[in-house]
Amino acid sequence: MKRRIAFYTASAFSLLGAVAQAQTTGQTTEVEEIIVTGIRGSLEAAAEIKRESVQVVDSIVAEDIGKFPDPTTAAALQRVPGVQVSIGNNNEIVNVLIRGLSDIQTTLDGRELFSTNSRNFQFQDLPADALARVDVIKSTTADLIEGGIAGVTDLRLHKPFDFDEPTAVIGARANYSTNVEEVNPQLSVLLTDRWNTGIGELGALLNVSWSETDYSRPVTYAPIRRSTAFRFDQPGFMVQNVAGGVNHYGTYERPQANAAFQLQATDELQFYADAIFTGYRSENQSAFVETQFFNPNTGVTLGAPSGDCFLARVSPSGLNPNAVELAAHNFTLQNLCNVTTATFTNATAFASAQSRDQETNNYLGAIGTRYQGERLDLKGEVSFQDSTYEEEVFIVDIGKRIPVTNVNSNFNEGGLYDAPGNPLGSADGMYLRNGLNQNFNKANGDLMAISLDGTYRIDSFITKVQAGVRYADRGAEYDQAQVNRAAPGGDLMTLVSSTGLGDEFYASMPGIPRINGGQSMLIPDPDYLRSAAGRDRLRQIYGFGVGDPAYAPERHFEATEKTYAAYLQAGYEFNVGGTVIDGVVGVRPTRTERTISGAGIISSVLTPVSADTTDSEVLPNFNARWVIGEDWQARFNYAKTMRRPGFDNLNPGISYIVATNPNVINSGNAGNPDLKPQISDSFDVTLEYYFKSGFLAGGVYYRDIKDRVINGTTAEVIDGITYNISRPRNVSAAELAGVEVSGQMFFDFLPGAWAGFGVFGNYTWADTEVTGDSSASNSLKGFPLQGVSEHNFNAGLLYERSGLSARMVYTYRSKYYDEDITGGNALRPIDAARADDPMYNPTWLGYVRAAGRLDMSIGYDITDSVRVDVGGTNVLGSKYRSYMGESFFNRDYRYDDSIYTVGMRVRF
Template sequence: MRHLGYLAGASALALATAHPAAAQTSDAPPQSTTSDSADKAAAPAPDEVREIVVTGIRQSLERAAEIKRNADQVVDSIVSEDIGKFPDPTTAAALQRVPGVQVAVTQSNQIGNVKIRGLGDILTTLDGREIFSTTGRSFSLQDVPAAALARVDVIKTNTANLIEGGIAGIIDLQLHKPFDFDKPTVVLNGRGNYSVKADRLDPQLGFLATDTWSTGIGDIGALVNATWYKTHYNHPRTREGGPRSGASLGRPDVMVPIVAEGHSNHGYYERPQVNASLQWQPSDALQIYADGLYTGSRAEDEWSLSNAQFFISDETTMSDVETTDQCFTARVNQNGLNPREVVDRQGTADPGDDVQTLQPFTLNKVCNLKSATFRNAVSQQNTHSYYNKTDNYLGALGFKLDTDRVTVNGDVSYQNSHNIGEEILVATAQRIPELRYVSNQGDGLQLDTVGDNAYAQPDGLVIAQGLNQYFSRSKGDLFAAKLDSSFEIGDIMKSFDVGMRYAVRKAEFDQAVVQTPSPGGGSPSNPNAIRVVDAGLPDGFLSLLPSISGLNGGERSLVPDPGYLRSDEGRDAIRALFGAAAGDPDYQPQRHFDARETTFAAYAQVHYEVPLGSMTLDGTVGVRPTRTKRTINGFSAISIPATDDEPARTEIVPLSATTTDTDILPNASARLRFGGGLQARLAYSVAIRRPGFASLNPGLSYALAVNKNVLNSGSAGNPDLRPQKSENYDASLEYYFDKGFAAIAIYRHDLTDRVISSASAESIGGILYNISRPRNVGSARLQGVEISGQTFFDFLPGALSGFGAFGNFTYADTEVKGDDPLAGYPLQGVSKYNFNAGLLYEKYGLTARAVYTYRSRYYDGDLTGNVFLRAIDPDRADDTSYTPAVLNYVRPSGRLDFSLSYEVNDRIRLDVGGTNILGSHYYGYYNEKYLGNQYRYDDTTYTAGIRFAL
């Protein structure tokens, strides 16, 4: 607890910004609930009466402030504005408004990659129960649509009664329950969502019905809530593969991208969801309930591209070269790439016996390429066609007993989650007689063919590279039983909590990876290459890639049709052409793993309250011991070198590992309430994060690449990984006033046994592979400041009194420590600065909100193990332990979103909204801004909806 004094001193600072505290009267009538009391804590407590159905954005924010003010933990909440109306279109999009939370846009143009205070190691719970996706530790927040939620809590500090497993914190998703309502309710929601780049209007539907009946055996409530939506998306990008010396093109002094391309992720996803709940109150003291949830995800999408590869053919030439004055000294091997340290396994079992060598190199000064003309470059025009299906089921039974001095809550739940994933990659290629490449130094690239649009001409296309098939299935289930109890004691020691949880988690994964070389050599230079027009494939094999502005001025190009590659007929025709077996490939034993994990946890916690004159000091002190036993089984493919008697071969060897972890997780908190709405907090806790099952898989799998510009790769797990552990320190000063709320919080997390995965070059059977392995390395430090606030301008006259403002600011200082290769760098995915600023209006039935969200630079990829050139210190060139990092940085960006709704009457509400209406884009670069990597054209979406309450 050595940092508590530092935290307490810094918490004396306060800025005015955040959520309101006291309930205000809005023009829209509030929906009544079963209780007027606020939640005692963020996580559902045994004696808690839920109160989460509100009407209007103002009441939603006021309710969130009540939760924050009264919680035992450091908590920020998001409360639904109405049934089926969350403040943002998705859960992750709403979470980006929470102080300390950062998000990013995914390849499917969704808000995702949620991090709390710089960490993605988040435990997700649903109504207090752990929930996950297949074999992972995390849950895909997109799988529960925001329209189904009543509330989300972001819990940043642990208490002993909360489930362990999130060193970043806990995100608790809460669904509507029948006893939230005091009258029969039926609500229908319909919405249309228009994505500008996809140019599609997609439907979104929601339905909720609930009622409560007084019977001879007590009150009985039932609720069913169903949602469904389908979204088409188009996420175009341009990309410049990492820098390489242009020596083979006659210019060793120039950095030339390995590849320049335009590509697009496009397709659709749909998500059905149904949840139901029964509540029975046989007496005032006892409630019995049953909950059920189904969520699904279906996606048919594709990643298609057309590019120019400058080093794949000896016939490619470069002229009209223009460089910049952006230069550096680099190590360069004989292939014009960064030399790598090679680990030669040579069949040895002990890693200590491995031989490590650095490839030979020369020192070159290289300068960045601004523009050039290329002749006879090879274009690959590829399609990765995907199909994904996920289903999650959860059922629970439980009871709540609440007497004068004792509360008991028992809950038994079972979850099953499974996924099927399919990917088919087919490549075509041709020669581009002449094209002009221009790097726009931070705004993407321009790649233009000279003369006709060669990318759209089928005659020169040949079947290239190879046929890649990736099929996987994963499933996981969890049985959990927990018992929580609380006993009221007295005046100082208010109550004593004790409980336990028993959980059995199972996971299983299977995969097939089949890579078949292209018939005829697959190169436009090879006279045996098979032209697409001569391959006997139907006309539907090729289709036009969606327009990409950086590729040939937006003209479209031909690629293998993704729908054709998803059809059984198309797949088998392609397999026959490549000489691969018909039908989907069998799962391969060397890629299988299964796991069983049993966890027992108990806890004891005291709530205290001490009057100090006009002030009150209260808080919690607790401890949660846990014990986990885990067995994981896998297989490894071992290369056996040739001998005089036998040829080289590969053997599949079963592997198994059993580990046991015991952890003691203490927590302590103190809140000093000064009166007049001012309170201060201090909190200390220890949290753990268990490794993912894929990271624990003892097997090794690897595959040869069929494209010589792509590295052979593989992965291996580590069954001896230890849980990551974090010591967490928090302090805050909060002031709740008549029309709002202001808060400042500071935090520090000290992480140990941090798990990272990194790739290194390994020689297996005389072939070089980039093998990624996880390991516990060193430590990390996270610390920062969160400022939040909100107020309403009720003092203004007339219509102006409906205005309000809100915002938050986060400063995050992170550093990797210890022996980590990235020691001294910040954590991946963390921006140092993040803020939200918003203006809202609510009066006369009109509700409006505009929010701008900004985050500063961060890096989202560690590419150090790759072969790209990078700047080095010439004085350390011969130091084989010196490997400068290559990180993919993302430049600062902001997004503006808005929403507007109007209450026609008590039953009908109309609304419109828009996300990313300023068209913010993503730009990623290698270490320096002039070394562009990707430029993504993020989409803008507009929405319009109607709500009927019957």
């Protein structure tokens, strides 16, 4: 008998989905119906999915229609054991990692999903309002689409047959941001019904949502340190190269619409069609203000040294030598001590407006049919996806000399700067600085996939045989126009007032709390930089022609990729000593044929480059579950998984640009069409205990990854100019091991209203290490993986009783590094014994300090149809603090937003 899980509210997955899940697990025992209502119901449904899945799975189930437990998909994923996230410049949670890896295969209702020409999907592009459920599958099986060595994240949408009666749900929310002090709207509507017709039962569903968000994220930074022997003739000390900050601010909208149709033609045969659109529209800007201390004619008065001293190699310009300078031994050895406070006079400063227009459009559609017979199930489907991202970036810098700048690089683990009189707040004496940069780019990805899957159930210890085939035709394309030109006449030579630009050119930026006490400063007006008239006027001043620049042929690449895959998998079940052992064993062979073409500038000549590559892999898996009595079970899972290289890494062309800012390194990048797929041998062992009001689960995992891609940066001389060129190589490998512990329970045994309390939590210890070749390109060998905290936990307190529900969750992660700046010019400690070795360049990383965030929500059911709720994210105002290499080299201090919400949901 199939195991049935029925959910009486639409906040859970459908009965068909539950049956499909039961078939996947091969279970034959009956389970009681579970009624999903609110927080408790969603947690119990997620626990049941975890319990019954053949893989190691952690799930998130919506508490009700349009009510995911967190405001975004990425925010909800951070609650899953082993998942870590970070905060983007627009204050959204981004960069989802599963067990330290970003190599996640994302599917939407089982279909491959990606963003533009990437292998990954940007989770923030799908509003949580649309979701019914998310499964984070950490141990793969042969029937899942290959590509996720981190795991598979399956996003599930509502379907018409999830509902027994006509349903309409309207949600409205007001979100208040403390950084911008604005209230923003968020709306959603779901409509669904089903009818008996002459051709069978027909169901239709439409779900639309829209949100608008104003944001501001002020940042203060203290970048690299420089030897004061350069310019200031004070050997033995170093101070920060510049003092600056940036405020990322703007507005974005996220429209979303999905529709689904189901036709149950007979008891066994169903036809369906699904479609979804998600979009992103944004006008935003980064307003930089920066004072540069090592330009000519600047004076300094140093404060007392901090006592943090070390031996360093110093180039003639007071920085870490690059590869060319190392080879020529063009450096000196200096004992340097960090100075945290200083006063600079007559320094040059600039205010920069980086205006952006951004637009994303994701479309995915599918048609298919499924047959579910007594023993045989068949499913055939054709799906299509198109994903496009366009961005226009227009950058102009202005500036002047600043009489006095006071610097403190270690104020509460961040920089604090003051320029008396706030000189950048006035247009008087403002010059054009650095240059004008135009960066227009467009990325597109498309996919057509055909799949056929079948399952045949058998009355034997072999309970089923699964088989399937899949063909995918993927395309990717990228174009860019990047033009950079220095200010007319040179830096600080052309007064803005002499160009004819008037008041319409200036705007006041939002202040940065740690610079001049948060006073506003003038920048080029981002709206002026976005206007056609404003752009053309500035192009004339800088010596460009009017109109947007054409896409550069040397920055174009395109790829076509055909993938053929099949799988064969068998389910089994047998009794041993009164216990049950079940699972699946399978294999998935795949073959990829790829053509990628691009171009590069070689000795000033445009040179087309193309490459054809083929790779084939056979991916076996073995999964076993040992059911010990009613409450205990253990699992063992092994799978070989793969990850194909990203299209941007495969691009055979090379591009580079000369920087107009003297404090920015000339840089470029190149791809490598010969990159091989990454291969992982993955092992999971778990022990789980389920009881009436909760569960406890623990597990260990191990990943051995080969041919991991590392982007190595080396100094290359092109046409007499030195550039730091980044190139990807298969020189690395990685090992991951860790422990995950999770659990939840409700205190049903307490009297009265106290019985509504519950708790949940999870903890992950992650031990990662980069291995592989000992080469200059693999400078991270022996270090953990980028972006991975060793310790991560969630702790939550819950309450649900008499229509009232509440949740308070604290999420913590320990320090991690988010940037490899080994190839940069930051001074760093060296081993004196290796000082003369030109191949020795100590690894230098940017670290993020440990931090935690507290989120909370409270909701109340006014009636069976009307619910109101309030909530807050990051209510304690946690900040992002980072440093370079050594903890006393403070770097960024970022003001993560706190957002408070009030919402109402009405169901008819």
